[in-house]
Amino acid sequence: MSHSRVPWDQYFMNIAEVVASRSTCDRKFVGAVIVRDKTILSTGYNGSIRGLPHCSDVGHLMENDHCVATIHAEANAIVQAARNGVMIDGATIYATASPCWSCFKQIANAGIRRVCYGEFYRDERTFEVARKLGIEMVHVPSHVRGEAAEPGRGEP
DSSP, X not given: OOOOOOOHHHHHHHHHXXXXXXXXOTTOOOEEEEEETTEEEEEEEOBXXXXXXXXXXXXXXXXXXXXXXXXXHHHHHHHHHHHTTOOOTTOEEEEEEOOOHXXXXXXXXXXXXXXXXXXOOSOTHHHHHHHHXXXXXXXXXXXXXXXXXXXXXXXX
16 A cells, blocks of 8 residues: 655645744744755744743734734744754745745845745735745645635745
């Protein structure tokens, strides 16, 4: 009997979904996994600054309909790699939501060459700039939440 294996992109996106379950800001649960050569280099989820109370415990610091106490999953994954001296140049990041503009700029400057995302999140300009920079944007629908692909948004 043959066993059907999960494709690599789906495998790492599934792991990003599990990472998202650690999020401490209950407005949006997002997870990120940085991978190179089929090896996980770093993970991150959205939450408060280290050592400060979690949004889910003390409430949100809201500005323009965003919780600004939260550090996004992609930024936390990049910071975690830096804290541990892990080189992420040329890597792929898997995130359960497409990066916001601020996170995308960090991804680009960190040398990440491929972004796989679950759901589209807010900012179309990341896709335009990614094309200019040669950063591949790939929609990997979540099998956990059963999301459908969004037409024209980074599908291969």
